[in-house]
Amino acid sequence: MTKLRAGIVGAGIAGASCAGTLAAAGWEVDVFDKARGAGGRLSTRRFEQGWATLGTPFVSAKRDPFRSQLRDWVRQGWVSAVRGNVWQGRATISWAEAQLQNHYCPTIEPSQLVRKLLGSARLHTGHRVAALKPRTLVLEDGRELGDFDCVICSVPAPQAIPMLDALPLLRERLAEVRYRPIWSFLMRWDGGPAADVIKFDDHLLNLAVRQPSGGPGLWSVYATHEFSETYLEASEMEASNRAASALMGLLGLPWPVEIEASHLWRHARPENPVGGFWVGDRENRVALIGDGIAGVGVERAWESGLRLAQAILQSKEELAL
């Protein structure tokens, strides 16, 4: 019997949870991502001394089924509850007392978590998809990959819209979705608060998270949306110098703060997602998932992929009856 086939655009958490669920049910699944690896906003940077993240620092679960997925990751030793101190304003409070409780940090590279979710799905990195057509993916080099039983797109809405000229019903559903940007930086400094997380009460900086790998004193620093919008077209040097000087002022640090990397996430967080878990064009066998549909955060994105895969599997079972 020939296997059913799915083609998925995007190997972030939404695409991976969908791909892994279909692959586990016996589908032949090909996932295409323009990046060099899986992860999307859960991707990592590698250094000689280890790895660090400029994307999502925390994972949290409000409800099942993600809560049990998270418990499973804890059992596997892939994530652990954040137990350090959070420094907020002038006081150091224990994490359990802070508003950020129920937060977990990956203990393995976040991108590896996503990689594991893919299961037996085939990942094609460095493959940018240019357009979607009924049952078909068109790659940037013009190659058309067709005859899929289902084509699924899991990229942020502003990146999906230009791919959807041949599928106007889906394109219209995304028209109102807006994202806000986040500049993030890897910085290294000595001293400062004896904390693992710093929550700033500031209009320029939002959060700093100590990195478990990558050597001593390495932190991921996240700017606010306001900062990120102001510096949207700035160079990396200009944005990171501004962030470093804000940081030193807030923490009273002397020079030098070393800036090791920076990244602008233009599509960091959707403001007005479509709602539900997925939207589909049943006739053309194309569906959209991800946080632009289901709402911001790892939990919602993961669940959107899972729910679509479950709906596809169920509809195929019904057809078979």
Ligand SMILES: Cc1cc2nc3c(=O)[nH]c(=O)nc-3n(C[C@H](O)[C@H](O)[C@H](O)COP(=O)(O)OP(=O)(O)OC[C@H]3O[C@@H](n4cnc5c(N)ncnc54)[C@H](O)[C@@H]3O)c2cc1C
């Ligand atoms: C700085 C930052 C901090 C965050 N903090 C948190 C947090 O603490 N907790 C939390 O729950 N959430 C957080 N989020 C949000 C969370 O990361 C996202 O909601 C979630 O990861 C979205 O997953 P996704 O699979 O929908 O999209 P993505 O992870 O963006 O995956 C989309 C994938 O599609 C690929 N792609 C795009 N275009 C193409 C193309 N044309 N062809 C092929 N591939 C393509 C991309 O390379 C990417 O891998 C944060 C996000 C950012 C940016």
